Amino acid sequence: MSYILIPIIVVLMIMVVVSLVRGIVAFLQSTKMDLESDPGATGATPAQLMQNKMMFNRIKYQAAAVVVVALLMAMSK
Numbered sequence: 851m852s853y854i855l856i857p858i859i860v861v862l863m864i865m866v867v868v869s870l871v872r873g874i875v876a877f878l879q880s881t882k883m884d885l886e887s888d889p890g891a892t893g894a895t896p897a898q899l900m901q902n903k904m905m906f907n908r909i910k911y912q913a914a915a916v917v918v919v920a921l922l923m924a925m926s927k
Contacts, residue, residue: 855922863917866889873904 880897887895894902 851925852922855918855925859915859918859922862911862918866915867907867913869904869911873901873908876904878899 876897880895880901883895883897
């Protein structure tokens with residue numbers, strides 16, 4: 851069973867990194883848009899919504915990785 855869980859952990863770690871990088875890129879874009887936009891604008895920009903989505907995805911993937919690691923540790927005892 852550990853032969854299945856270890857690749858799952860690796861895939862989840864890759865997904866965490868991809869979500870983190872995409873979230874950082876969206877953050878940089880939203881910062882640039884905030885500097886260029888008028889100060890009276892309200893509401894979230896598409897880049898800010900993407901940043902929020904990517905950071906939420908990162909949290910989900912990290913939680914899934916923790917669960918898989920806990921399963922792996924429980925099985926090893």
